[in-house]
Amino acid sequence: MSSGIMQRTNIPNSDLPDAVSPNSAVNLVWLAPSLLALAWFWANISAVKWLLSSFVEIPTLYKIVIGFLIVALVVRSIGNSDRPPRFSPNFVLRRYPLLLMFGAGICSIALQYIIDIKQVTVLLFILGTYGLCGLLVEQNFWQKNLPVAGLLACILPFNSQFNSGLGLPARVLTAEVVEQLLSMLHVAAISSYDIIVLENGIAHVDVPCSGIKTLLVGTLFLLAATWLEGRKLSLRWVAVGAANLLLLVSANTARVAVLVLVSEVFKQPKIAEIIHVPLGIVGLVCACFVTWLMLQRVPKFHPQKTSGISAKPNSEILENHPLAKPGIIAAVTVLAVMAQLSHVETSKMAIAPLRLPEYIKSDSIPLNASEQKFFGNYPDTQTQKIRFVADNLRGSMLTVASTSWQTYHAPELCFVASGIPVNRIEKKQFTPSVTARWLSLKNNQLSAVYWLQSAQLTTDNFLSRIGSDLTKKNHNWVLVSILFDSSLQAENPEVKELASNVYDTVKKSLQGEINEN
Numbered sequence: 001m002s003s004g005i006m007q008r009t010n011i012p013n014s015d016l017p018d019a020v021s022p023n024s025a026v027n028l029v030w031l032a033p034s035l036l037a038l039a040w041f042w043a044n045i046s047a048v049k050w051l052l053s054s055f056v057e058i059p060t061l062y063k064i065v066i067g068f069l070i071v072a073l074v075v076r077s078i079g080n081s082d083r084p085p086r087f088s089p090n091f092v093l094r095r096y097p098l099l100l101m102f103g104a105g106i107c108s109i110a111l112q113y114i115i116d117i118k119q120v121t122v123l124l125f126i127l128g129t130y131g132l133c134g135l136l137v138e139q140n141f142w143q144k145n146l147p148v149a150g151l152l153a154c155i156l157p158f159n160s161q162f163n164s165g166l167g168l169p170a171r172v173l174t175a176e177v178v179e180q181l182l183s184m185l186h187v188a189a190i191s192s193y194d195i196i197v198l199e200n201g202i203a204h205v206d207v208p209c210s211g212i213k214t215l216l217v218g219t220l221f222l223l224a225a226t227w228l229e230g231r232k233l234s235l236r237w238v239a240v241g242a243a244n245l246l247l248l249v250s251a252n253t254a255r256v257a258v259l260v261l262v263s264e265v266f267k268q269p270k271i272a273e274i275i276h277v278p279l280g281i282v283g284l285v286c287a288c289f290v291t292w293l294m295l296q297r298v299p300k301f302h303p304q305k306t307s308g309i310s311a312k313p314n315s316e317i318l319e320n321h322p323l324a325k326p327g328i329i330a331a332v333t334v335l336a337v338m339a340q341l342s343h344v345e346t347s348k349m350a351i352a353p354l355r356l357p358e359y360i361k362s363d364s365i366p367l368n369a370s371e372q373k374f375f376g377n378y379p380d381t382q383t384q385k386i387r388f389v390a391d392n393l394r395g396s397m398l399t400v401a402s403t404s405w406q407t408y409h410a411p412e413l414c415f416v417a418s419g420i421p422v423n424r425i426e427k428k429q430f431t432p433s434v435t436a437r438w439l440s441l442k443n444n445q446l447s448a449v450y451w452l453q454s455a456q457l458t459t460d461n462f463l464s465r466i467g468s469d470l471t472k473k474n475h476n477w478v479l480v481s482i483l484f485d486s487s488l489q490a491e492n493p494e495v496k497e498l499a500s501n502v503y504d505t506v507k508k509s510l511q512g513e514i515n516e517n
Helices: 002-008 024-043 045-057 060-079 095-114 118-133 139-144 144-155 164-183 191-201 212-228 235-265 268-295 326-343 371-373 411-417 462-470 495-508
Strands: 360-364 384-391 393-402 423-431 436-439 446-453 478-484
Touching: 002 095, 024 045, 024 095, 024 118, 024 139, 024 326, 060 144, 095 118, 095 326, 095 436, 118 144, 139 144, 144 212, 164 191, 164 235, 164 462, 191 423, 212 235, 235 268, 268 360, 268 478, 371 411, 411 423, 411 446, 411 478, 423 495, 436 495, 446 462, 446 495, 478 495
Parallel strands: none
Antiparallel strands: 360 384, 384 393, 393 478, 423 436, 436 446, 446 478
């Protein structure tokens, strides 16, 4: 009798060693996901730092709006679920979360090495982090709310410094495409420089109408519609997303082309100014409507019946393999090491101070508030601003020396932001070595010139400057921007002499030599 009672009251074996207490066992269970999370955040430490620092610069009201939006998205995601999401420290190696995490990590490292755009790096970090979460939460909840992760990934990185990373190349590319389209219509005397001036002259803003914001809004619309309608992320959805991007780019390109035709061909600048904003809104709305129609062909997401976090074994990879989880942690650690190595500078910005010829009398002047704010984001950048007198020429000159193309803001945009309208931009050959952009400003009352210069190359094209970063050639560059106090002709001998002397001075500076004149 006593033995039967003993059998019925016997406590089942817990499979824990005698020396291991329940608390220590719990700690060991959380060890693997903790190591994985630490390795992942170490691999993306630069993205985390940039994201946190960017919030310092944005207005408090914007912070409140972003915080409210994040909370609303999370609450709605949880509220729409059949049951509250459950987290498990015993993470499951699911195929799609792992692909998202490792794909985002590898792409981030590759892009940082090729062309470092912080906003894109942060976007990939957020998506990869959601992939990491997919190892710890139920699969249905993770798949259903993947569009929410996309929304946050698009919103959070682009709250500040948006156009400094992507706006400049997009703006120049848009102008080049429009130029080619107009040439097919046999519209002569229209260059990409005129198109850029026309955009800024109509917009009256300090950032270019590059279409980047239109792309962002259109992408947010697609993700929000996908989430609200419960559409399944599949190859068909990817095709809709690609079509959406194409529609948005085409709408912006068509807008710029129409503005050029109305203002320059039909000589109706007032009408072009009036229709500038409505054209952008109409193009965005039309693109979003067509995208929504295509989205209706994407099947809805149907949750599969599961009873727990790891209830669907066929979604696992390397199931029951003893080295699977340590191997994943080791792989993420390798990514972290590679990420840190990609941040090692191959060469430092090291140029000698500019020493202009004696006939150019100059005095240093401080940067204005907007210049200080912009260049303050790039501590390795060397700037020098002067007032000069050279025979009959008077004006100011700004030089910006940097190793990154993102440091540069097109001077015509700075002029527009300062209240100096740009009337025309032309490409001029001042000397065999100096090809520059010549600007007519303030109803042809002022003139300006600028170019980009390295030790081996001089160009007026920002795309060439960006290309040098892609090929890792000509690491040190200087942007030279000269604003004259009067209207001048580019063919003026004194202007050409000044440009030649400044070019020689910058070249010696890049080579580490000091002009002793």
